[in-house]
Amino acid sequence: MREFETDVVVIGGGASGLAAAITAAEKGAQVMILEKANSTGGCANMAMGLLGVETKLQKERLIGLTREEAFEKFMDYTHWRSDAKLVKKYIDKSADTIEWLQEMGVEFALPSKYFPGSEATWHIVKPKTGNPGLRAAATMIKAMTERADELGVKILLETPVKNLIKEDGEVIGITANDKDGELEVYAGAVIISTGGFGDSPEFIKKYTPYEWGKDIFSYRIPGLTGDGIQMAWDAGAAKDYMSMELVFFAPNTGGYAPIELPFRQPNVFVNLDGKRFYNEEVVENPVFSVNAISRQKNRVAFSIIDDKLIEKYEENGLDLINVVTSSMDMSYFNHEKEEAIKNGSDVLFIADSIEELAEKTGIDKEGLKTTLKNYNEACKTGDKDFGKNHKYMLPIDGSKLYALKFAPSAYGSLGGIKINDMTEVLTDEFKVISGLYAAGTDANSVCNPDYVFILPGNTLGFAVNSGRMAGNNAVEYIKTNLVEE
Known part of the structure; x- marks a missing residue:
């Protein structure tokens, strides 16, 4: 058994773990990161950007959202189910965090909205080459890893942590374990930041209403199997609200695939009974839409268009775009x-009649016929069912019909370890487990019950900011213990 000593040990080398380690090292602490994968970053390597409020980038562009307004929007959206003090600290710190990253050499594109009804809080990382897009934040992770190395943080890759060591109630x-066997690291404080349970079908089935591969088709970043959450629970931590960072995609297409472009529009969405179930204008908000889809039979829905709409989009462009799809046009679709016609598809269906489309999709034929008949009439008189804006009421009466299947998906998990506004881990009795902190996805129960899409950048934003908070608080805890001793 090999033994090591350090001031702070960080479990997980993703965005929150790196932020915690860098912050602690900047305050003079000796820090070790233990990461089970063979590289740093985790799911942050797939991300695009993080939340910032009252940043210089926003002020330069006359984006006037204040921290107070953002806090109010966040808490209203969550119906005050979130820890208000933790949310306030996170939002208040976010602008400083953007500058902190910029000092490391991280560059950001324009602060962006996710969709028209959201706020421009999403500070998308600008890659060294190419345009901002999916995986842009990998550039940020590289800069953070280099900064950690510069500060002397010892990063042990391919070294999965097995357990926490407790003595007299203190971690x-x-x-x-690494390739050479078992090891122990003794530290003044331990920070858990292992990225959640998005790669664990068992956790998803047990702790959320979904079953992976059956009614949710979320991203699975290898290794994010709830290890840190479980070891915190084993050490006495309370379970906090757990959910998935829900969105909706065509199953098994990778998310925001070009095949979705003309279907992720405010046209006709139906369930397996062939009935509309919401105002399709809401399609721009992934969380609201997935909530509606999740209420339908088998948690699936179909967006239906025709050749006339495809021609319209080819000539005039799409009705709705977001920052992820803005670089695509109908040629991608x-x-x-x-390719789908050539190789077959289990999400795209093409037919010459309503009857054929119903047969291919499994949608109730009579229900679909009635819905499309009523919808086409409503295109003349107005949508009395859901009040959809008349400019989006375009009839489905072309010679060829198309349907795309949508189902719940998720970027990853949310929550699991109960923390306070100091990022200290708490028991069921709300007592602090001395020496133990948690940050990032493992402790992100502030997006409760839904991811707060009106303030985009929340997952990565909470990860980096809570990591910084945990790193700072862990060092202060160690200093206090040294004084007391």
Whole structure:
């Protein structure tokens, strides 16, 4: 058994773990990161950007959202189910965090909205090459890893942590394994930041209303199996609200695939009974839409268009775009459509009649016929069912019909470890487990019950900011213990 000593040990080298380690090292602490993967970053390597409020980038562009307004919007959206003090600290710190990253050499594109009804809080990382897009934040992770190295943070890759070491109710270290066997690291404080349980179908089935591969088709970043959450629970931590960072995609297409472009529009959405179930204008908000879809039979829905709408989008562009799809046009869709026709598809269905479309999709034929008949009439008189804006009421009466299947998906998990506004881990009795902190996805129960999409950048934003908070608080805890001793 090999033994090591350090001031702070961080479990997980993703965005929150790196932020915690860098912050603690900047305050003079000796820090070790133990990461089970063979590289740093975790799910942050898939991300685009993080939340910032009252940043210089926003002020330069006359984006006037204040911290107070953002806090109010956040708490209203969550119906005050979130820890208000934790949310306030996170939002108040976010602008400083953007500058902190910029000092490391991280560059950001324009602060962006996710969709028209949201706020421009999403500070998307600008890659060294190419345009901002999916995986842009990998550039940020590289800069953070280099900063950690510069500060002397010892990063042990391919070293999964197995357990926390407790003594007299205080967490004093961890046990882990690497290629050479078992090791122990004793520390003044331990920070858990292992990225959640998005790669654990067992956790998803047990702790959320979904079953992976059956009614949710979320991203699975290898290794995010709830290890840190479980070891915190084993050490006495309370379970906090757990959910998925829900969105909706065509199953097994990778998310925001070009095949979705003309279907992720405010046209006709139906369930398996062939009935509309919401105002399709809401399609721009992924959380609201997935909530509606999740209430339907088998948690699936179908967006239906025709060849006339496809021609319209080809000539005039799409009705709705977001920052992820803004770089795509209908040529991307047409390419994927041809591939689907050639190779077959279990999400895209093309037919010459309503009856044929119903047969291919499994939608109730009579229900679909009635819905499309009523919808086409409403295109003349107005949508009395859901009050959809008349400019989006375009009849489905072309010679060829198209349907795309949508189902719940998620970028990852949310929550699991109960913390306070100091990022200290709490028991069921709200007592602090001395020496133990948690940050990032493992402790992100502030997006409760839904991801707060009106303030985009919340997952990565909470990860980096809570990591910084945990790193700072862990060092202060160690200093206090030294004075007391």
